[in-house]
Amino acid sequence: AQSVTQPDIHITVSEGASLELRCNYSYGATPYLFWYVQSPGQGLQLLLKYFSGDTLVQGIKGFEAEFKRSQSSFNLRKPSVHWSDAAEYFCAVASNTDKLIFGTGTRLQVFP
Amino acid sequence: GAVVSQHPSWVICKSGTSVKIECRSLDFQATTMFWYRQFPKQSLMLMATSNEGSKATYEQGVEKDKFLINHASLTLSTLTVTSAHPEDSSFYICSASAPGRSSSYEQYFGPGTRLTVT
Numbered sequence: 001a002q003s004v005t006q007p008d009i010h011i012t013v014s015e016g017a018s019l020e021l022r023c024n025y026s027y028g029a030t031p032y033l034f035w036y037v038q039s040p041g042q043g044l045q046l047l048l049k050y051f052s053g054d055t056l057v058q059g060i061k062g063f064e065a066e067f068k069r070s071q072s073s074f075n076l077r078k079p080s081v082h083w084s085d086a087a088e089y090f091c092a093v094a095s096n097t098d099k100l101i102f103g104t105g106t107r108l109q110v111f112p
Numbered sequence: 113g114a115v116v117s118q119h120p121s122w123v124i125c126k127s128g129t130s131v132k133i134e135c136r137s138l139d140f141q142a143t144t145m146f147w148y149r150q151f152p153k154q155s156l157m158l159m160a161t162s163n164e165g166s167k168a169t170y171e172q173g174v175e176k177d178k179f180l181i182n183h184a185s186l187t188l189s190t191l192t193v194t195s196a197h198p199e200d201s202s203f204y205i206c207s208a209s210a211p212g213r214s215s216s217y218e219q220y221f222g223p224g225t226r227l228t229v230t
Binding site: 105 | 158205207
């Protein structure tokens with residue numbers, strides 16, 4: 001069965017520091033992978049997605065993610081975090097039935 | 113583009129009453145819409161998938177008689193919580209997909225509806 005694991009429930013970084021949020025997936029075929037961000041009380045905004053091709057994917061707000069098939073990972077990175085990046089981040093994989101399977105999320109806190 | 117709206121953004125209702133939440137795709141036709149439920153500080157739980165003109169497909173454990181879903185047109189899906197109880201209080205989020213626009217696997221999310229049952 002497909003699944004997504006986000007090992008880090010809560011991460012705290014200083015503003016300007018680099019960031020990496022981990023995501024591991026379990027899926028038999030080539031996965032379609034997504035990263036979403038959710039601010040408190042809001043819906044989800046798509047940061048980036050991977051369907052095929054270049055394994056390093058650029059997204060909005062300066063985020064990028066790298067698909068590593070050998071590690072079943074799709075980690076999200078940002079070289080310099082801004083206070084406005086504080087939010088909940090969800091990794092997701094699309095199943096073969098068009099459903100999205102979400103990880104449990106990582107809450108990012110940014111200190112000034 | 114690919115904007116999904118929800119109405120209302122928040123609603124308070126009394127126990128035993130029903131409440132309807134609307135989900136609209138504003139600038140595209142959504143062949144499939146999804147309804148999620150999210151508890152505080154938790155991930156999204158898929159409740160059901162609806163296709164225009166068809167009966168919704170509910171996930172295991174979701175009461176279809178309690179959570180009525182109607183996908184009457186390619187731009188509108190509604191979720192009705194019938195005989196609501198305090199344990200139904202939650203954040204409900206809809207999403208829509210549109211094959212041909214990008215990928216059938218990409219979903220566009222609404223801003224969510226906060227339901228509080230007193």
